Amino acid sequence: MTKRKDQIKLGAFLLYTGHHVAAWRHQDSMQNTELEDYIELARIAEAAKFDAIFLADGLEVRLENLDAASRKAHTGLLPFEPITLLSALAATTTNIGLIATASASFTEPFNLARQFASLDRLSKGRAGWNLVTSPDPGAGLNFGRENQIAHRDRYAMAEEFADVVLGLWNSWEDDAFIRDRENGRYFDPGKLHVLNHQGRYFQVKGPLNVPRSPQGHPVLVQAGASDxxxxxxxRTAEVVFAAQITLEEATTYYADVKSRMPTYGRSPDDLKIMPGIFPVVGRSEAEAQDKFEALQEKIHPEVGVDTLSRFSGGFDVSGHPLDGPFPDFPETNGTKSRQRLVVDLARRENLTIRQLYLRIAGARGHWQVVGTPEHIADVLEERFDNYGADGFNVMPPIMPGGLRDFAELVIPELQRRGRFRTDYEGRTLRENLGLKHPGGPPKAEAPASIRSESLTG
Amino acid sequence: MTKRKDQIKLGAFLLYTGHHVAAWRHQDSMQNTELEDYIELARIAEAAKFDAIFLADGLEVRLENLDAASRKAHTGLLPFEPITLLSALAATTTNIGLIATASASFTEPFNLARQFASLDRLSKGRAGWNLVTSPDPGAGLNFGRENQIAHRDRYAMAEEFADVVLGLWNSWEDDAFIRDRENGRYFDPGKLHVLNHQGRYFQVKGPLNVPRSPQGHPVLVQAGASDxxxxxxxRTAEVVFAAQITLEEATTYYADVKSRMPTYGRSPDDLKIMPGIFPVVGRSEAEAQDKFEALQEKIHPEVGVDTLSRFSGGFDVSGHPLDGPFPDFPETNGTKSRQRLVVDLARRENLTIRQLYLRIAGARGHWQVVGTPEHIADVLEERFDNYGADGFNVMPPIMPGGLRDFAELVIPELQRRGRFRTDYEGRTLRENLGLKHPGGPPKAEAPASIRSESLTG
Structure with a gap:
């Protein structure tokens, strides 16, 4: 294993109360979350030089099992909607990236392109959009769609949605606004590009009514694990938040995704793969284990079983004995990666339902590492140097303590080893992630499926 | 005329470069607008104790006449999208209200309800939603709709949209989140209300995935002038941004709208009528006139004629002689109030096209007052005491100078006369506007057309 010359990238995945399902029951977790609490989390992450903070999202409160739902902080209910929250944090931060998840399933590409472009300008080039689709049937019910969209169609729609958004982000060239007071010319009509997108799912004329940001347009993030x-x-992502657990899975995934890029005229460096990690940090191994156990023991069995059912695409696990084997279930139209993850884990380690939910419910299926800062730095380096990751999306088990632990214990260790920055390289998210500015005239930049025409040429 | 006992309410209508169409050509106007510029505008408005800042919005860049469009700062292009901008300003202000315009025509009620609820929580109860519809055909082209929706349908849709949003804002009772760590109960299922809206235009299940704010829900603002x-x-508005020019029009409008309220079980005090005013303030009458002329002389004839054409619902004025009479034109499906305003003004004062555009293009059809702080305070008092207004939405001709003029010259005069607050009454927008908290259990609050049911009885 040779040491890579580039440095590890780090995202701080902020989830109120923390990523452990029972974190809210712990005395040290955030309660009554207000903007000030998020300002403090962003301050901790920025002081530690994280590349970005990252917010997940959902479009429904999951109430199928109301008793289990009312026992959790994370049922799809969030203190704030991500785009509005990151806009507020744009005003209180200066260097850290601001990545929000937003579904392409139930919004208009014009509205989404515009709000992210606005966030990108508010933050002077620090925005990122995590493109997801909404597989859960419940989300559709909040948008007048009884039947969920088939997995295949959902991706075809998402592809076209992304093309439209990227096209709209290229509506204005960087120097379109000349503001010539003397001659009364505010913008140069030759530097305006009208999209005129006529596709299968979307018809969007453009141009976007927000100018470009210093980084050209927001960084495009994805998480898709299916084919x-x-x-x-x-084809389009600049960051991937992956979810592989073992080193082998991670390197296989990494090689597979990067090998698909040249077909689209892209270099592997144009995409940073950043798997999630759920780190429980202790100054000693025993302290780390104690921290983890203090959270695990607070998982209510009803919550544990309900989590398994949701990861199994809606298959009801509750009828089966807690200490019996995890049963087979039919594949549904839900998120494929989660279903595969649950089955693989149960079969690989021959786990009972209780053992499985203790493994899944805590870190919710992400890569979980419990140990000292040195140990965590070791496994991050190993995965990075083996090309299983270009960086990591850190999911602290409890907030704010878990984020502070990583910032104050693990990051200094990575810095001592020369594997993480000690100061920001630039002001934009692209500069810090080492991604290129989309640059150039929009015509050359737009995907082939987008017809871009200048109004004057 | 008896002096009213309540005080005047004031909104600061922030438009970059200023409300005068040629403000951007003036050497003192804002250029290269960044977040910091808006932070400064909000700071000026909050220091002056304005009730709220207000942002207009549009969903297209109007390019029918590209030459005229490129000569203006205001073609529908905005430095920032309003909801994201106000979210950023929520982090830099503490008392002032934050009102954003958002169209009900081309978005999902769930997404809009959620983002405004989030803004309301970010600001601890200072948000307002200005509900508009999108009459311009161009906006539809950005959303896959070639044919604009008929005026009548647009309002029926908007009514149902507003009902859904209000219903979603009542998803959770104020004390729904008990966070009982000991017993592992995060929220009380009995304080959750599922909307289950099944209407003509929208089917939305709910609940909303954001809790309620300290003011219950955002203040509902409207501008509709048609029947x-x-x-x-x-039926639903708590603030109306009206656009009457003469005192007589204002008092007639005021009486008409307030008289319609008892039918819906509402008191006239539950709605504040705040017409727009375009004030040009000078320490002397001559200084005010000079300021105004300095802006008027910068109106490019092409921009003037184009503005008239747009106010005339798309009727092309450019073929007619500048110094000839304003021609008759057929009523179109565009905004009725603007069409009426142009025709009434032209006929009442027998104006030529040039005279008309000089009157319309500058203040864009709003009530324009040029004079000393004393004169402006006089006319505001007169309109207020005659029940032509409960307050005013101030549209400074040039930014930031025009806002500063009003804040530093007119507001102290109104305060000396006891007609405007010297400090905020409360922390929420409702408290400052003197509007009641929606309060009570959501069931009693929801409009009759909304079926609200509790999950547990």
Whole structure:
């Protein structure tokens, strides 16, 4: 294993109360979350030089099992909607990236392109959009769609949605606004590009009514693990938040996605793969284990079983004995990667339902590492140097303590080893992630499926 | 005329470069607008104790006449999208209200309800939503709709949209989140209300995935001047940004809208009528006139004629002689109030096209007052005491100078006369506007057309 010359990238995945399902029951977790609490989390992350803070999203409160739902902080209910929250944090931060998740399933590409462009300008080039689709049937019910969209169609729609958004982000050239007071000319009509997109799912004329930001346009983030998801990532994504658990899975995934990129005229460096990690940090191994156990023991069995059912695409696990084997279930139209993850884990380690939910419910299926700062730095380096990751999306088990632990214990260790920055390289998210500015005239930049025409040429 | 006992309410209508169409050509106007510029505008407005800042919005860049469009700062292009901008300003202000315009025509009620609820929580109860519809055909082209929706349908849709949003804002009772760590109960299922809206235009299940704010929900603002617009305002609005020019028009409008409220079980005090005013303030009458002329002389004739054409619902004025009479034109499906305003003004004062555009293009059809702080305070008092207004939405001709003029010259005069607050009454927008908290259990609050049911009885 040779040491890579580039440095590890780090995202801080902020989830109120923390990523452990029972964190809210712990005495040290955030309660009554207000903007000030998020300002403090962003301050901790920025002081530690994280590349970005990252917010997940959902479009429904999951109430199928109301008793279990009312026992959790994370049922799809969030203190704030991500785009509005990151806009507020744009005003209180200066260097850290601001990445929000937003579904392409139930919004208009014009509205989404515009709000992210606005966030990008508010933050002077620090925005990122995590493109997801909404597989859960419940979300559709909040948008007048009884029947969920088939997995295949969802990706075809998402692909076209992404093309439209990227096209709209290229409506204005960087120097379109000349503001010539003397001659009364505010913008140069020759530097305006009208999209005129006429596709299968969307018809969007443009131009966007927000100018470009200093980084050209927001960084495009994805998480897709399925085959069409990987293909979409290889074609358009600049960051992937992956979810592989073992080193082998991670390196296989990494090689697969990067190998698909040249077909689209892209270099592997144009995409940063950043798997999630759920780190429980202790100054000693025993302290780390104690921290973890203090959270695990607070998982209510009803919550544990309900989590398994949701990861199994809606298959009801509750009828089966807690200490019996995890049963087989039919694949549904839900998120494929989660279903695969649950089955693989149960079969690989021959786990009972209780053992499985203790493994899944805590870190919710992400890569979980419990140990000292040195140990965590070791496994991050190993995965990075083996090309299983270009960086990591850190999911602290409890907030704010878990984020502070990583910032104050793990990051200094990575810095001592020369594997993480000690100061920001630039002001934009692209500069810090080492991604290129989309640059050039929009015509050359737009994907082939987008017809871009200048009004005057 | 008896002096009213309540005080005047004031909104600061922030438009970059200023409300005068040629403000951007003036050497003192804002250029290269960044977040910092808006932070400064909000700071000026909050220091002066304005009730709220207000942002207009549009969903297209109007390019029919590209030459005229490129000569203006205001073609529908905005430095920032309003909801994201106000979210950023929520982090830099503490008392002032934050009102954003958002169209009900081309977005999902769930997404809009959620983002405004989030802004309301970010600001601890200072948000307002100005509900508008999108009459311009160009906006539809950015959303896959070639044919604009008929005026009548637009209002029926907007009514149902508003009902859904209000219903979603009542998803959770104020004390729904008990966060009982000991027993592992995060929220009380009995304080959750599922909307289950099944209407003509929208089917939305709910609940909303954001809790309620300290003011219950955002203040509902409208501007509708047409008959269905007035009816919708009487039924649901808490603030109306009206656009009457003469005192007589203002008092007639005021009496009409307020008289429609009892039918809906509402008191006239539940709605504040705040017409726009375009004030040009000078320490002397001559200084005010000079300021105004300095802006007027910068109106490019092409921009003037184009503005008239747009106010005339798309009727092309450019073929007619500049110094000839304003021609008759057929009423179109565009905004009725603007068409009426142009025709009434032209006929009342027998204006040529050039005279008319000089009157319209500058203040864009709003009530224009040029004079000393004393004169402006006089006319505001007169309109207030005659029940032509409960307050005013101030549209400074040039930014930031025009806002500063009003804040530093007119507001102290109103305060000396006891007609405007010297400090905020409360922390929420409702408290400052003197509007009641929606309060009570959501079931009693929801409009009759909304079926609200508790999950647990």
């Amino acid at each position: 069409p998801g990987r293909e979409l990532a290889a | 269905p617009g007035r009816e919708l305002a009487a």
